[in-house]
Amino acid sequence: MTELMTREDVPGTLEVHDPASGELVGRVTAATEQEVAGAVRAARAAFAVWARTPAGERAEALKAAAKELRERADELAEMNTRETGKLPDDARGGVLAGAGTLEQYAELGPAHRGRSLQGGWDATDLMVPGPRGVVVALTPWNDPVAVACGLLGAALATGNVVVHKPSERCPHVGRMLSELIARHLPLDVLQCLDGDGSVGAWLAECDGVDVIAHVGSTATGRSVAAAAARTGAKVLLENGGNDALIVDADVDPRLAASQAAVGAFANAGQICVSVERIYVHRDLAREFLDALAEEARKRPTEVPMGPLVDERQRAHVHDQVRDAVERGAQVLAGGTLPDGPGAYYPATVLAGCTRSMRVMTEETFGPVAPVQVVGDFDEALAEAADDRYGLTATVLTNSMAHAQRAWRELPVGTVKVNDVFGGAPAGAAHPRNASGEGFGYGPELLDEMTVTKVVHIGLAGG
Structure with a gap:
């Protein structure tokens, strides 16, 4: 899993090698601290438009991205196999699962609703959910498409904007996924940054970030939580396990x-x-x-x-x-x-x-x-x-x-x-202790990606 590095580690060119053969898959250039800050600023500017986009339109964008993801499943699966060694059938299954997750959140997003409250007869009282703002998604290498689609789908469906940093062990498949989805969205609603743990650290520490969602190691998750405690960002963590x-x-x-x-x-x-x-x-x-x-x-x-x-x-x-x-x-x-x-x-x-x-x-x-x-x-x-x-x-x-x-x-x-894997779709659980905090999937992830506002509308002069 991705490890956060110290500020003294200067980002540069990262190489990715095929774990089956050792052959070079490719090189990427890590984002600088200035580029990280710039991406967050651009996301904040895009949020003003995306948050006001009707939920149905956001859903249609996700459905279009899911359709393209299915059409390009073989391409993404091949890159996943080359970068992480995941078996081809498993890699393709992960891509299709990711497409299904985007479709799930496209359906759930418009149905995500608040509550009406029983107040006075001459007033209206509501609890209304709204997007949190800028979401940083730090995603892992072991199932890079399926996991990322969950976080990206839930964030985008609820009106948030996203800065995505995939693991440095699979930057090419992570960027392919982000760019595929971003083609169906307004400019800067979804951005992708390449880099190692130092880029993740800069994102976690950056002012202007409202949510940090991290799937990875416990050590990194604790570093993310410590950074968020200083900035006030909400943290969602699915970290290590010893199952x-x-x-x-x-x-x-x-x-x-x-x-x-x-x-x-x-x-x-x-x-x-x-x-x-x-x-x-x-x-x-x-x-x-x-x-x-x-x-x-x-x-x-x-x-x-x-x-x-x-x-x-x-x-x-x-x-x-x-x-x-x-x-x-x-x-x-x-x-x-x-x-x-x-x-x-x-x-x-x-x-x-x-x-x-x-x-x-x-x-x-x-x-x-x-x-x-x-x-x-x-x-x-x-x-x-x-x-x-x-x-x-x-x-x-x-x-x-x-x-x-x-x-x-x-x-x-x-x-x-009596079954080590499996389970009904859309289940969601809270990890405990060193394994993290918050819902990381299922319909409840929409709640994590939103804030609730109470609204009371009374009569003027009443």
Whole structure:
């Protein structure tokens, strides 16, 4: 995820390399501090017009952008694959999901409404939502189109203007997306700035910004929040997670291993809600571990799995694996740096894990499944809950009582029962603790992007 840098880090030319081959994808020039300030000023000027544009017209612009996004899905997906290593089908799926999100907010925007209040008979009292102003969107590399479309769509549908900085790990696909949407909007309603963490820092500190929406690492999110505390900007954060998977004693261990493998290894473990740590009941631990190691060895020969986003991320993942091994974990699959080009890392299963290991207490964001054996469901629930993050957790169980306890007691924004991925569309949750704050998606994101004004209209002279 994007890291904020100090002011001494002077922006310049950034290179992006294909994580599968190491080949140069392209170069971009990072924005200067003066260009950042200029973009915010231009956005503020554009806000006066866009905020007054009827909601239906804003919606039509988003629908037109979504249509073009679908037409150019292959083009954006190819660039995403080249920049981040995301598998082609997954990359295309992310683009189409982004188009669907733009369409969703195009429909929800005009329906976003206030309330009438019951006041005096000779007066009118209302609660009316309105746009906040200038929104800065700092978006990640692991699903750059889908995530960005959520933030951009909700902000634009409600009459805000946006300055978008995509991750420096995928600047080309981020700019392609912003420019595609911007073609359907008035000048400067949506702008895109290239750059690394220093550009994000300048945006977060810039006067004139009303909302900062950041999806990325916890360290960066805290820097953003600290900057916003000085400027008064509202902050929306979806940050790191250390998502737990509990495998109860009454489930099929092979089916549980299949779920765990999908959760831990999909997109090479680079999903915000990937399974990061596993607690399995001792009665089925051996069979579960054997099946999970078998699932790991299927990747990538039988089940496709791409590289990590770059060598830096691979080094981070391998450091956590080495730390676990040094502290007593056993490697059942993977765990070694492969030969050859690219930032590939094998699907890895670690047994005998404990809380003394970084892989159980920190976000790994790679294809690693660390497993801790527990004596009963109470122990599993306690271990899963004892964490500084609060994004997501999954429970595999045939016990309704255990499922009920899990969703009520786990201090996370989303609890999934018997399915590591999935869920109804338009759901929205609050991440907890180090994982962030505020609704980052769903209809509730429209509330985050707006302010409510109470209006009382009485009779003159009354």
